[in-house]
Amino acid sequence: MAHGNGGSRRRTRTAGFRGIVRTAGLGIVLTLGLMSVPAAHAESAYAAYLDLPSINGDGSGGGGLNPALPLDAGELGAALDEARAAGVAPRRYATLLHQYWLVVATRNADIDLAAWDPRRGVAANSGTFTQVYVNYLRLNNAHPDYYWTGLAGLAGGSFASGFFDMSDVASIVSVPGMHQLGGAVADLLRGTPPDLLNRLPGDIRLLGTAGERLTAADLSWYQTRLMIMQKHIFIDQVPMHEAYAAAGPAGVEEMYRAGVLDDNAITAWREIAAGTPWGLNDAALRMTDREQNQIIADQWDVTAQGRGDMGRVMTYVSTIAGKAAVPGVLAPGVFAPTTITAGAMSLRVPLPDFDWADRDTRWNYITHDLLPRYLELCANPAMARPVLAEPFSAKLADGRLLVRLPDLLGDLTTGWQLTA
Template sequence: MRGLIRLAGILTCLMIGLATAPTAHAESSYAGYLDLPPINGDGAGGGGLNPALPLDPAVLRDALDQARAAGIAPHRYATLLHQYWLVVATRNADIDLATWDPALGVAANSRTFTQVYVNYLRLNNTHPDYWWTGLAGLAGGSFASGFFDMGDVSAIISVPGLHQVGGAVADLLRGTPAPLLDILPADIATLGTEGERLTAEDLAWYQTRLMIMQKHIFIDQVPMHEAYAADGPAGVEEMYRAGVLDENAIAAWREITAGTPDGLADAALRMTDREQNQIIADQWDSTSHGRGAMGRVMTYVSTIAGKAAVPGVRAPGVFAPVTLSAGAMSLRAPLPDFNWADRDTRWNYITHDLLPRYLELCANPAVARPVLAVPFSAMLGNGRLVQRLPDLVGDMTSQWQLTT
């Protein structure tokens, strides 16, 4: 009898241990992932949001489900939630998050750089109500092309005084009276006085800055699109409760859910506002002021060469040309009178030309779908400066108005 009692006690202890083991395991699976800051949320480093978080979606999902089941407040698992959808996003985009590190330079990131835009177009083509991703893909064509053209920038900076884009523009500048050249806007003057000092190291630094901003935008925008694609409104509402999304972002998703044309247009505006004025505005400021005068030189060169692959969009220099006057002389030159790095003038261009033309495109699906279905490789090739040079020079020469 005593032996039976002892055996029963042992069995009871084993059963208690087995019953409590899952609870201990569950707690250990998510407890270490709570209250983590997104220390790499700005895209400057390699990997995900926090090195304490795994990159395996199954492990992340298990921890997330356990935190939810345990009644943990969403704000405590915000970074875990964001990391999960980021891992889903990069896997769906065919991007290796573990090796995505802007600091490694162009060679290590060139495939990832273009794959980001391939993925934006993929998202739009599989979810036509994702208007922002379509804009990101089309605008990304010129952005990525400019990124790869940066390696050849030194070849198109020549005569002191202005940026030369082809021989025709150089001839026009040489025919411009000196009093007008003397009052050039600051960015053009800086390009003229400092551009010839541009080095390979300056260009490499600028390319890294572009890659950081690109990753920052992806980290912020793509996870919420994947959450909505997988879980519908509930997916983004959880991100909102966790504090990953703010009022502006969740308002955009609620409009996408409603699905009205006006709502989809406003959602695209809200997401573009988030991208440009919340996510990367400070990074553009830092870039334009980096490396002495070279930050302004390189950001202005990007402004001159930039033209998004959206039908009807004007080049920056056509949208806002430089206008000079000196006495009886005046010059209206289709060099941009703004720098893309400056948030207010950038936003003015976006809201008065780029976004309206894109929304017009979206309002006509019969036209929009073929445009958005163009393979990104073709878009990238067509966007290269060498390919666009005739149009760019044409924009400038046709709009060059000198009065003496």
């Protein structure tokens, strides 16, 4: 998904929640001491970087947005200054501008952009995977009005925990946590009357029938998918936050004129600049909408449909195990447990009746539980600052599946309620 306007499929859902180069004479030469350089050659410092597409904006490859662009902030900044001084329209240097702020963002996050390539696998990227969330929390603690980065740090912890759970078990065939969960569901399904069994959501039945076949190769593939989406989000969101931190409103307004940001995004930044409580809340909603419904929506679709049935099994297991480190937020299975009826019989299953990979139900959970609880936290700085300042390593440890598995299995065996 290349970033000009922020995504290939726009789905806004905010309703209801609110050194100049100067040439002499005829412009034929530029005099530098005793050296004469043709003016056209002097211009090439930026001209070669105009009208470049963002071919790696979706995060699937290594490095920055386009291999024709350098990864040095000084070089990029000098080219930008020259393009601006020459009166070049911002849309012609959009990818150059985006790359500049991306390089600034990764430098400030202590991430090696040149080496950041999801295709290199988990071992080569695990440090960066963690550092992304550390950086979200760093940004929020330095700029408390950056509500979205705080939410990304807290909610991202649950996905990071799941990511490292998979690393722990990917080298052994039994994949214990995943198989135990799938086995427990399979056992419970065998005791469920057929009339009710046929009405269970497909994700639950699939977990019970296919979960035990999950392999280390499946997990490795899924981890790569998570790393791609993580980089995609960073590429889109963090550069604009760094632009605002360094240049204020002018920084993001230039990105808007270049087409890197769309109307929804610039509205969020104008609300952050105004600083009203309502505006800060609405900006958080708009940026979350951009993240979930523009940036990675298509990538979740591809992930859920991959590896035969296993893509869907893994996205559903992520839904079961995922719970953001936001005070008061409900686990997905508590927020939306599965309840079905057939005649006089009813069955309540302590498993979510939705999959995080599905757009509409994911957005429903975010806007009716996760985001409201987070905004309540932000409204009380005395409570929010300690939560957001807690080391990410602690949040990571608290969310590990193998630590939480006994409780999850206990919830399954005691919460599977059949009445007639």
